[in-house]
Amino acid sequence: MTVAERVREGLGRCSPAERRVGRALLAEYPAAGLDTVASLAERAGTSGPTVLRFLARLGFSGFPDFQEALRSELTERTASPLTILQADGGDASSPAKRRQRRADLLGNAQEVIPASVAHTLEQLPPNELSAAVELLADPQVRIVAEGGRFTRLLAEYLVRHLMQVRGQARLLPDIPVARADLLLDVGRRDVLVIFDFRRYEPPSKKLADRYAERGAKVILVTDRWLSPISSVADVVLPVGVDAISAYDSLVPALALVEVLIAGVLEVRGDGARKRMADFEQVSLDHGIV
Structure with missing residues (x-):
């Protein structure tokens, strides 16, 4: 799950003050989470400890862990088809690898596409x-x-x-x-x-x-x-x-x-x-x- 998905999923388990943190994050996502604890607390109109309690409720070990997840997402957010292809294609020139991928094409589609639709609707x-x-x-x-x-x-x-x-x-x-x-x-x-x-x-x-x-x-x-x-x-x-x-x-x-x-x-x-x-x-x- 992305950080945003974890936030949305966790809002129902939070106190009113913690929910304000979640809404502040989603309102200016992901920028709101890339500053300091104090800055996020100010955006949410709450305290630093409330921010940390909210993140702990989402399963983060602390603010650095939370920000590391956001930075990882930022890399994914800016990925183009070419960069994805290059990252996945260390052995793309291998004829054997290409034959294997063609053989697995329908099987991969049957697995990935329905699962993505189901997850979206859920x-x-x-x-x-x-x-x-x-x-x-x-x-x-x-x-x-x-x-x-x-x-x-x-x-x-x-x-x-x-x-x-x-x-x-x-x-x-x-x-x-x-x-x-x-x-x-x-x-x-x-x-x-x-x-x-x-x-x-x-x-x-x-x-x-x-x-x-x-x-x-x-x-x-x-x-x-x-x-x-x-x-x-x-x-x-x-x-x-x-x-x-x-x-x-x-x-x-x-x-x-x-x-x-x-x-x-x-x-x-x-x-x-x-x-x-x-x-x-x-x-x-x-x-x-």
Whole structure:
């Protein structure tokens, strides 16, 4: 488990003062844990001994042990597919090794991918998931989704479903003038769904900051190391990325998107069914396949 996962899992066993430490950590993760005990205590509005008791409850032997775990995560947070491939490929040029990997490909996939999906769904915070579904199902809000180099595919997948079941959902426009027009009018009736995974992209953080500053809601889907956007997000949904290659898997994130879609359908009920029927009819009337 990452430090963030240990914090979230341990909050229910903590005193109110210790929970403040955990929330302070998650609000500015991981930076809040990389300073001193006194600094973290000040952020949480509590004392140094309370910080240490909280860390002990999570299983850390002390503050140095806790910070060492964070520093190890920082290395993972910035890993690229190339660095992962290089770290794993000391004998990658060996023909025998490559043949073995090809032979094990399906077996590895059967083991790794279902386990990562299962762990993601087991570890999703129920309150966060419910909050995300309620926001996405609210007919009074306008939804915009965006992602990164690969995760924009997930944003588009979500939006295409929301267009059918509730309307007022769109992908952040590629056209500069359309993007500026949308960002100019962001307000309290808007919800941003942002997908941001390791090697977190600065434009995504800037976009989330814009929505938060304008009083809109931000739903963040991220990996277990937590995007910097978590500091301004109203809802944080972490997913696994364990993969059988040097590229992080998006399968667990796709599973989460399908859970969100199912939740919106359930909440919207008859409204969703009517919208879907009307959507189908207008598609037929205008030859939209």
